[in-house]
Amino acid sequence: xxxxxxxxxxxxxxxxxxxxxxxxxxxxxxxxxxxxxxxxxxxxxxxxxxxxxxxxxxxxxxxxxxxxxxxxxxxxxxxxxxxxxxxxxxxxxxxxxxxxxxxxxxxxxxxxxxxxxxxxxxxxxxxxxxxxxxxxxxxxxxxxxxxxxxxxxxxxxxxxxxxxxxxxxxxxxxxxxxxxxxxxxxxxxxxxxxxxxx
Amino acid sequence: xxxxxxxxxxxxxxxxxxxxxxxxxxxxxxxxxxxxxxxxxxxxxxxxxxxxxxxxxxxxxxxxxxxxxxxxxxxxxxxxxxxxxxxxxxxxxxxxxxxxxxxxxxxxxxxxxxxxxxxxxxxxxxxxxxxxxxxxxxxxxxxxxxxxxxxxxxxxxxxxxxxxxxxxxxxxxxxxxxxxxxxxxxxxxxxxxxxxxxxxxxxxxxxxxxxxxxxxxxxxxxxxxxxxxxxxxxxxxxxxxxxxxxxxxxxxxxxxxxxxxxxxxxxxxxxxxxxxxxxxxxxxxxxxxxxxxxxxxxxxxxxxxxxxxxxxxxxxxxxxxxxxxxxxxxxxxxxxxxxxxxxxxxxxxxxxxxxxxxxxxxxxxxxxxxxxxxxxxxxxxxxxxxxxxxxxxxxxxxxxxxxxxxxxxxxxxxxxxxxxxxxxxxxxxxxxxxxxxxxxxxxxxxxxxxxxxxxxxxxxxxxxxxxxxxxxxxxxxxxxxxxxxxxxxxxxxxxxxxxxxxxxxxxxxxxxxxxxxxxxxxxxxxxxxxxxxxxxxxxxxxxxxxxxxxxxxxxxxxxxxxxxxxxx
Amino acid sequence: xxxxxxxxxxxxxxxxxxxxxxxxxxxxxxxxxxxxxxxxxxxxxxxxxxxxxxxxxxxxxxxxxxxxxxxxxxxxxxxxxxxxxxxxxxxxxxxxxxxxxx
Numbered sequence: 001x002x003x004x005x006x007x008x009x010x011x012x013x014x015x016x017x018x019x020x021x022x023x024x025x026x027x028x029x030x031x032x033x034x035x036x037x038x039x040x041x042x043x044x045x046x047x048x049x050x051x052x053x054x055x056x057x058x059x060x061x062x063x064x065x066x067x068x069x070x071x072x073x074x075x076x077x078x079x080x081x082x083x084x085x086x087x088x089x090x091x092x093x094x095x096x097x098x099x100x101x102x103x104x105x106x107x108x109x110x111x112x113x114x115x116x117x118x119x120x121x122x123x124x125x126x127x128x129x130x131x132x133x134x135x136x137x138x139x140x141x142x143x144x145x146x147x148x149x150x151x152x153x154x155x156x157x158x159x160x161x162x163x164x165x166x167x168x169x170x171x172x173x174x175x176x177x178x179x180x181x182x183x184x185x186x187x188x189x190x191x192x193x194x195x196x197x198x
Numbered sequence: 199x200x201x202x203x204x205x206x207x208x209x210x211x212x213x214x215x216x217x218x219x220x221x222x223x224x225x226x227x228x229x230x231x232x233x234x235x236x237x238x239x240x241x242x243x244x245x246x247x248x249x250x251x252x253x254x255x256x257x258x259x260x261x262x263x264x265x266x267x268x269x270x271x272x273x274x275x276x277x278x279x280x281x282x283x284x285x286x287x288x289x290x291x292x293x294x295x296x297x298x299x300x301x302x303x304x305x306x307x308x309x310x311x312x313x314x315x316x317x318x319x320x321x322x323x324x325x326x327x328x329x330x331x332x333x334x335x336x337x338x339x340x341x342x343x344x345x346x347x348x349x350x351x352x353x354x355x356x357x358x359x360x361x362x363x364x365x366x367x368x369x370x371x372x373x374x375x376x377x378x379x380x381x382x383x384x385x386x387x388x389x390x391x392x393x394x395x396x397x398x399x400x401x402x403x404x405x406x407x408x409x410x411x412x413x414x415x416x417x418x419x420x421x422x423x424x425x426x427x428x429x430x431x432x433x434x435x436x437x438x439x440x441x442x443x444x445x446x447x448x449x450x451x452x453x454x455x456x457x458x459x460x461x462x463x464x465x466x467x468x469x470x471x472x473x474x475x476x477x478x479x480x481x482x483x484x485x486x487x488x489x490x491x492x493x494x495x496x497x498x499x500x501x502x503x504x505x506x507x508x509x510x511x512x513x514x515x516x517x518x519x520x521x522x523x524x525x526x527x528x529x530x531x532x533x534x535x536x537x538x539x540x541x542x543x544x545x546x547x548x549x550x551x552x553x554x555x556x557x558x559x560x561x562x563x564x565x566x567x568x569x570x571x572x573x574x575x576x577x578x579x580x581x582x583x584x585x586x587x588x589x590x591x592x593x594x595x596x597x598x599x600x601x602x603x604x605x606x607x608x609x610x611x612x613x614x615x616x617x618x619x620x621x622x623x624x625x626x627x628x629x630x631x632x633x634x635x636x637x638x639x640x641x642x643x644x645x646x647x648x649x650x651x652x653x654x655x656x657x658x659x660x661x662x663x664x665x666x667x668x669x670x671x672x673x674x675x676x677x678x679x680x681x682x683x684x685x686x687x688x689x690x691x692x693x694x695x696x697x698x699x700x701x702x703x704x705x706x707x708x709x710x711x712x713x714x715x716x717x718x719x720x721x722x723x724x725x726x727x728x729x730x731x732x733x734x735x736x737x738x739x740x741x742x743x744x745x746x747x748x749x750x751x752x753x754x755x756x757x758x759x760x761x762x763x764x765x766x
Numbered sequence: 767x768x769x770x771x772x773x774x775x776x777x778x779x780x781x782x783x784x785x786x787x788x789x790x791x792x793x794x795x796x797x798x799x800x801x802x803x804x805x806x807x808x809x810x811x812x813x814x815x816x817x818x819x820x821x822x823x824x825x826x827x828x829x830x831x832x833x834x835x836x837x838x839x840x841x842x843x844x845x846x847x848x849x850x851x852x853x854x855x856x857x858x859x860x861x862x863x864x865x866x867x868x
Contacts, residue, residue: 002307002736002738002740002741003307004306004307004308004310004312004386005385005386006310006385006386011384011385013384014384014385014832014834014835015831015832015835016385016831016832016835018310018311018381018385021380021381021384021385021835022310022311022314022377022378022381024835024838024839025376025377025380025381025411025838026373026377027839027842028411028412028838028839028841028842029373029376029377029411029412029414029415029842030415031839031842031843031845031846032412032413032415032416032842032845032846032849033415033416033418033419034419035415035416035843035845035846035847035849035850036415036416036418036419036420036461036464036846036849037419037422037423038846038850039416039461039846039849039850039853039854040419040423040434040457040461042850042854043454043457043853043854043857044434044452044453044454044457046854046857047452047454047857047866047868048452048868049868055797060794060797064790064791064794067790068787068790071783071786071787071790072783072787074783074821074825075779075780075782075783075825077825078779078825079776079779082775082776082779124430124431125426125430125431125432126430126431126432126433126449126450127450128450128452129432129433129434129450129452129453132426132430132432132433132434132450133434135426135430135432136422136423136426136432136434140422178825178826179826182821182822182825182826183826185821185825186818186821186822189786189814189817189818189821190811190814190818192790192793193793193797193810193811193813193814194810194811194814197793197794197797197806197810198797198803198806198807198810412842412845416849437867437868438867438868439867451868452868454857454868456856456857457853460853460856464849511845511848511849512848512852515852515856518856522860522861522864523856523859523860523861524859524860524861525859525861526859527852527855527856527859530852
């Protein structure tokens with residue numbers, strides 16, 4: 001039986017290998033997912049009699065800190081992939097490790113400095129539509145962060161065994177994981193100003 | 199080392215095994231959804247009468263003394279729609295036929311992501327189990343229509359929550375499948391297989407995959423929002439001041455009921471093209487093969503398919519003409535809806551014109567495929583008064599709508615899917631289905647489907663609303679068309695009997711069917727017939743090279759009346 | 767896509783990273799200007815779109831991919847905008863006398 005083509009080598013017409021085309025298609029669907037939630041925000045806000053300024057309920061410095069954390073993790077993610085391209089496996093391990101740690105930091109900041117204080121002040125999603133869309137948007141985003149951590153941790157840990165046997169295929173997998181991770185960062189780049197600053 | 203049984207047949211990554219898994223699972227769900235409807239049809243024909251035999255089995259919560267409760271009728275209605283659309287027709291058209299045929303027709307060894315393919319099927323399976331399990335919950339299954347409109351769906355019993363969970367599984371399965379299909383079709387085409395040499399079936403699956411990819415996520419988002427309303431007491435879809443049973447609802451309010459409708463129908467409309475396109479692809483293949491000449495208007499059909507795909511994203515609010523939208527926005531959606539009917543007519547016309555001058559072989563598959571054409575024609579034409587906002591005012595939410603969409607899906611798409619089963623059965627089993635039984639299945643099915651759904655158009659024009667558990671019994675304007683309920687119910691029950699012939703044929707032919715005379719018993723041109731019967735793991739010993747278009751039948755100067763695509 | 771040269775590539779990434787952080791600061795500062803909601807939203811979205819383009823172009827390598835893949839992603843974005851736009855329009859274009867409950 002012939003193997004499935006273009007798993008590593010790109011196809012000339014698209015310039016992509018299968019996995020990269022696949023992840024871009026998936027990201028297109030994610031645009032529609034988060035887009036629908038952003039549309040929800042717009043509709044709810046337009047239809048409201050009063051809508052609080054984001055900064056009056058949400059902690060802007062904390063949000064800004066998390067933005068910095070996520071952007072930095074995107075930078076380290078690119079470096080992780082570049083290290084592999086330069087055949088520097090220990091560099092990959094270090095940079096991927098930073099990415100995972102920064103992602104965990106993002107979640108910890110969110111949980112301890114945003115969600116928990118809100119719950120302590122009885123600011124639950126059911127209280128009003130601002131909190132509702134805030135929790136759903138950031139919650140779904142956080143779930144995507146968790147997914148990203150899981151994938152990245154797998155490639156940092158047990159999955160990295162592939163480096164010794166099929167380095168190019170492993171590099172591509174890290175690239176695909178990176179594309180997903182940058183998208184998660186991209187969503188936050190829009191989430192932060194819309195929810196916190198407007 | 200021999201592959202263990204569970205790896206070969208249960209958790210297989212081979213697209214053919216997965217396709218057959220989709221096939222059996224979806225056919226079961228079609229039967230189950232049909233059974234739900236047959237129960238409903240008793241209530242519609244004999245409202246308030248105890249259901250014979252089954253009535254006692256349903257229990258006190260659903261049918262005390264065997265008489266169906268309105269709440270249970272609503273469960274049946276909501277789940278009939280959900281199961282038929284999401285667990286039946288789409289998994290059969292896209293999951294089964296798509297998986298079985300796309301890699302073969304493009305000359306590939308498998309799908310681009312075999313493990314993802316396996317995951318898609320099992321996630322679909324779990325979604326199906328979740329949906330079925332919801333019938334056993336306190337309060338029963340979802341009962342707010344397959345459309346789950348808030349505020350009703352927001353405050354419905356727990357079955358609705360499980361419905362949402364099931365939908366998340368099904369949407370995920372579709373999304374992963376869509377990624378797989380698009381990557382496969384774009385990247386794994388054999389050498390020489392340019393886009394304009396692709397069979398229409400593959401084009402149809404490509405566009406279907408794009409629709410699933412981009413249209414499902416807003417429904418997933420809406421599902422998350424409705425779940426949040428139900429579990430976290432948010433008010434995404436609950437406006438302020440709602441009263442339920444005389445008491446104000448304890449919710450923050452501020453939500454928008456129409457937001458759900460927009461997000462739902464943003465998927466809902468492309469979904470009907472997801473239902474339709476694989477069927478059109480199947481019909482195109484079978485007609486081409488059984489007229490022994492090339493299809494007329496290949497390019498037109500391709501461009502029409504692409505145009506349908508694009509337009510299907512901007513017509514959705516024709517489901518919402520009666521929600522208070524103004525004339526400008528209504529005119530926009532009315533215009534796009536009218537425009538989208540054009541490519542459908544083009545495709546249908548090309549298929550009709552193709553018949554002219556053909557040497558037609560009237561086997562069972564061809565009978566079903568031919569029947570699709572006028573039936574889908576009726577379905578499409580009856581859609582026009584619904585797409586025009588003015589006439590929709592009278593027809594919205596009546597039985598006319600039900601008649602319209604069932605014409606497209608049942609005598610339309612379902613006949614096409616039957617056609618596909620009869621046609622490709624020999625390739626995957628090495629035996630033919632029985633032709634006599636096939637024709638015996640075909641004629642009653644065609645006739646009875648018309649007997650069920652045509653009266654619905656009449657009832658709808660008379661003003662009978664949909665989702666009434668007594669079929670309009672209490673309304674003065676419905677009295678004149680009430681007797682049609684009995685006619686439709688008898689037709690439905692007879693239709694069930696006719697399907698027994700199909701089920702028997704399907705299973706018995708696997709062991710007793712006439713063996714195929716060759717790997718290409720229908721003498722077809724497309725690549726799936728160039729494999730062993732059934733195809734082995736990996737499909738082709740050496741990947742084929744394509745030298746010509748997909749429908750080179752009766753090529754002047756050729757020795758035979760068909761020239762396979764891979765022939766130099 | 768072209769093979770990246772090690773030193774140049776990581777310098778570019780660092781530069782983009784710093785730009786993104788600076789723009790984040792700019793967004794926060796701009797929000798303190800107390801402009802009306804329309805202008806504030808305009809500025810915030812403009813900066814966000816620019817930041818997003820940087821991430822997409824340089825971290826996700828869209829700048830060096832074939833046009834097809836850029837088209838795919840941009841089409842998804844346009845479809846989202848179209849969906850949102852039509853939903854908002856439908857909310858505002860209502861028949862005379864209709865009152866929205868919020």
